[in-house]
Amino acid sequence: MSHAPGSATDYGFDPGDPAFRADPYPAYARLREHAPLAWYPARGWWLASRHAEVDALLRDRRLGRVFVPRRPTERFAPWNLLNEHAMLELEPPDHTRLRRLVSHAFTPRRVAGMRERIRTLTDALTDELLEAGGGDLLATLAEPLPVAVIAELLGIEGSDRDLLRPWSNAIVALYEPQADDTAAEAAVAASVAFTAYLDELIVERRSRPGDDLLSALVALQVEGDRLSREELIATAVLLLNAGHEASVNVIGNGMAALLAVPERYARLVADPGLAPRVVEEAIRYDGPLSVFTRTAFEDVEVASGTVRSGEVVGLLLGSANRDPAAFDAADDFVVDREVNPHVGFGAGIHFCLGAALARVELQEAFTALAVRAPGLHLSADPPRRDAFQFRGYRQLPVGV
Numbered sequence: 291m292s293h294a295p296g297s298a299t300d301y302g303f304d305p306g307d308p309a310f311r312a313d314p315y316p317a318y319a320r321l322r323e324h325a326p327l328a329w330y331p332a333r334g335w336w337l338a339s340r341h342a343e344v345d346a347l348l349r350d351r352r353l354g355r356v357f358v359p360r361r362p363t364e365r366f367a368p369w370n371l372l373n374e375h376a377m378l379e380l381e382p383p384d385h386t387r388l389r390r391l392v393s394h395a396f397t398p399r400r401v402a403g404m405r406e407r408i409r410t411l412t413d414a415l416t417d418e419l420l421e422a423g424g425g426d427l428l429a430t431l432a433e434p435l436p437v438a439v440i441a442e443l444l445g446i447e448g449s450d451r452d453l454l455r456p457w458s459n460a461i462v463a464l465y466e467p468q469a470d471d472t473a474a475e476a477a478v479a480a481s482v483a484f485t486a487y488l489d490e491l492i493v494e495r496r497s498r499p500g501d502d503l504l505s506a507l508v509a510l511q512v513e514g515d516r517l518s519r520e521e522l523i524a525t526a527v528l529l530l531n532a533g534h535e536a537s538v539n540v541i542g543n544g545m546a547a548l549l550a551v552p553e554r555y556a557r558l559v560a561d562p563g564l565a566p567r568v569v570e571e572a573i574r575y576d577g578p579l580s581v582f583t584r585t586a587f588e589d590v591e592v593a594s595g596t597v598r599s600g601e602v603v604g605l606l607l608g609s610a611n612r613d614p615a616a617f618d619a620a621d622d623f624v625v626d627r628e629v630n631p632h633v634g635f636g637a638g639i640h641f642c643l644g645a646a647l648a649r650v651e652l653q654e655a656f657t658a659l660a661v662r663a664p665g666l667h668l669s670a671d672p673p674r675r676d677a678f679q680f681r682g683y684r685q686l687p688v689g690v
């Protein structure tokens with residue numbers, strides 16, 4: 291096995307280094323230029339960094355998602371269960387079946403039906419920020435909005451919603467390259483609690499269905515096929531977690547980028563109709579998800595090398611989205627960028643199932659802020675979270 295194209299570490303790729311995490315983009319640029327397929331020894335993965343290859347590999351059926359259960363499997367059983375039955379981790383024909391079933395319940399109509407409610411929520415949260423005279427934009431709006439939206443969609447009510455983010459944070463922390471033993475314990479405990487909670491809720495929805503998405507998933511029958519208990523739970527957890535983790539950080543990262551250069555935010559304030567473009571640009575410029583992996587089912591030539599059958603390649607979405615070969619002024623936040631073929635939602639068969647919902651809630655959030663809080667400004671330097679895969683800020687202190 292030859293790993294001739296070079297080690298990613300030689301070019302400054304090091305998720306363990308806080309300086310890299312704070313600004314990975316210079317290292318990404320070096321990788322794209324000198325080692326578009328680089329070896330990442332700490333994980334035993336290849337890394338692809340250019341837009342052309344990342345986009346092509348996401349669509350290439352010679353590679354796919356292969357979930358490797360965490361070991362020891364007995365200890366990690368509750369966490370493994372949530373992944374083994376999630377469409378994100380499956381390939382055809384299992385993926386096709388599950389995605390088709392879920393899409394019968396999670397329809398464009400259901401998403402469109404949420405817009406008015408999302409608008410009411412964003413307006414109320416923005417007004418709270420104004421009434422408080424500013425504060426932490428993450429805690430007051432970026433976090434509560436996506437959590438409320440996905441909870442309402444699935445029919446999770448009242449104070450139960452407060453359970454979602456801690457569970458989700460603990461479960462997804464295990465995707466971080468740096469996850470340690472404490473993180474593993476917390477992830478397993480959260481998986482157990484989340485599963486027990488959903489088991490109970492599913493029983494309730496079976497006997498007393500509402501018009502929420504969970505009730506629809508429970509009742510689903512498509513040509514004699516339906517979701518098993520494990521599939522229902524894994525799907526609900528995937529929707530609940532994927533349904534807010536990324537959106538929170540798109541609002542946070544996007545607003546941080548807009549407010550860092552006041553003229554950017556002023557453009558949006560002057561023309562809130564730009565919100566849809568701002569949303570796509572926020573996902574491109576400093577996206578919430580850094581890397582997704584694929585395993586090769588046969589030898590695949592990639593840029594400067596070969597990913598051999600059975601090897602894993604990490605697709606650096608954040609790097610692809612800053613590739614000057616795909617974007618003019620790739621390192622600038624262009625508020626009115628017209629053509630924006632970013633890969634922030636992925637591509638191919640795993641293309642984000644929630645993209646339409648994410649777009650609605652993000653567009654509403656950026657619009658509400660621009661219209662109702664035109665004077666918004668950073669009141670201190672926002673501190674980053676100590677994470678690589680889920681890229682975001684710990685706080686976003688703003689004045690109004």
Ligand code: HEM
Nearest residue numbers: 377378532533536537582634635636639640642643644648
């Ligand atoms: C801006 C916010 C979001 C971003 C950037 C995002 C990004 C992504 C990406 C990159 C993937 C593909 C991963 C891969 O190819 O391995 C994905 C898949 C997925 N996303 Fe999202 N997502 C967002 C919001 C949402 C929301 C709101 C939901 C649910 C309501 C959601 C549900 C899913 C699901 C179910 C999948 C798996 C699809 C499949 O495997 O077929 N996402 N997302």
